[in-house]
Amino acid sequence: MKKLLVVSLIVFLSGCSSVTGPKMSMTWPDTPPDLKTACPDLGQVDTNTTKLSDALNVITANYSQYYLCKDKVDNWLDWYNAQQKIFNSVK
Amino acid sequence: MFNWLIEQALGHLPVWLWPAVAGAGTAVYFLAHLLSNFPNVKPYAIFIKPAAFLTIILGVFMYGGAGVTEILQAQIKEQEAKIAVAQQASSDANTNIQTKIVTKTKVIHDTQVVYQEKIKEVEKKIDADCKIDPEAISILNGAAKNPLGATK
Numbered sequence: 050m051k052k053l054l055v056v057s058l059i060v061f062l063s064g065c066s067s068v069t070g071p072k073m074s075m076t077w078p079d080t081p082p083d084l085k086t087a088c089p090d091l092g093q094v095d096t097n098t099t100k101l102s103d104a105l106n107v108i109t110a111n112y113s114q115y116y117l118c119k120d121k122v123d124n125w126l127d128w129y130n131a132q133q134k135i136f137n138s139v140k
Numbered sequence: 141m142f143n144w145l146i147e148q149a150l151g152h153l154p155v156w157l158w159p160a161v162a163g164a165g166t167a168v169y170f171l172a173h174l175l176s177n178f179p180n181v182k183p184y185a186i187f188i189k190p191a192a193f194l195t196i197i198l199g200v201f202m203y204g205g206a207g208v209t210e211i212l213q214a215q216i217k218e219q220e221a222k223i224a225v226a227q228q229a230s231s232d233a234n235t236n237i238q239t240k241i242v243t244k245t246k247v248i249h250d251t252q253v254v255y256q257e258k259i260k261e262v263e264k265k266i267d268a269d270c271k272i273d274p275e276a277i278s279i280l281n282g283a284a285k286n287p288l289g290a291t292k
Contacts, residue, residue, distance in 0.1 A: 062204060075223045078230045083241045091284040099271045102263040104280065106256060111284060113252035120244045124237055131233040139219075139226045 075139045078132055084125055088118035155206045162199025168192040 091111045094104045169192035176185035 075226050075230075078227075078234060081234055081238045081241065083238065083245075090286050093281045093284060094277045096274060096277055096281065098277070099274070100267045101270045101272055102259055102267050104272055104277065105259050105266075107284075108280075109252060109255045109259065113248050116248045117245060120241070120248065124241055124244075127240075128233070128237045131237070132230055135226050135229045135233065139222050 075136060077136065081124075081128065084121060084128060088121060089114065091115075150202075151209070153206075155203070155210060158199045158203035158206055160199070162196050162203060165192045165195030165197075165199055169196065 091114060092107045094107045098104070169189060172185040172188040172192055175181045175188075
């Protein structure tokens with residue numbers, strides 16, 4: 050009788066250990082499309098011009114370009130940190 | 141494929157079935173033990189006993205597995221719920237960032253337009269007062285060039 054109980058216990062435990070759960074994980078989200086484009090190069094002033102207004106136009110456009118690019122990097126960081134926090138909360 | 145079929149078949153059986161099988165096996169085993177005292181049925185009892193023993197083993201083994209499966213199923217459901225919440229939060233975060241990008245880009249573009257208008261207003265005056273030496277433009281363009289090469 051004792052042997053039967055011992056064998057039953059062993060069989061029961063081996064039945065327990067034979068089952069393994071599936072591994073589940075969250076997929077990393079896709080990046081917003083606006084963050085996927087590279088920053089363009091800065092504009093160049095026409096070398097044939099002597100007008101200050103032409104140069105100023107290119108310079109102000111370049112300033113805007115810089116801020117657009119800076120915003121893109123800042124948004125990348127915000128996006129990554131937000132998604133990382135959400136991703137880690139599921140683990 | 142075979143494993144999958146087995147899993148599907150076993151996964152739909154109720155958990156209580158396995159202790160019932162083990163219990164039935166035990167009952168048959170003891171019954172066979174009692175019957176072995178009767179000479180007429182003794183030869184059958186010799187075959188029934190091992191079969192009953194195997195039935196007990198099968199029932200107990202499957203009960204052990206089914207118990208764990210039930211626990212794992214509960215954990216899977218919990219994890220699925222967590223993932224669904226996280227995916228919604230992730231999607232919301234993406235939408236928020238996308239909205240922020242659109243708003244900020246508009247502000248930067250609008251500011252650029254304002255300054256271009258200001259340049260237009262004083263264009264004639266500044267162009268008349270100042271002529272840029274081509275050397276200065278060359279320096280400015282050189283400084284604006286990416287020292288690492290063109291953007292890909």
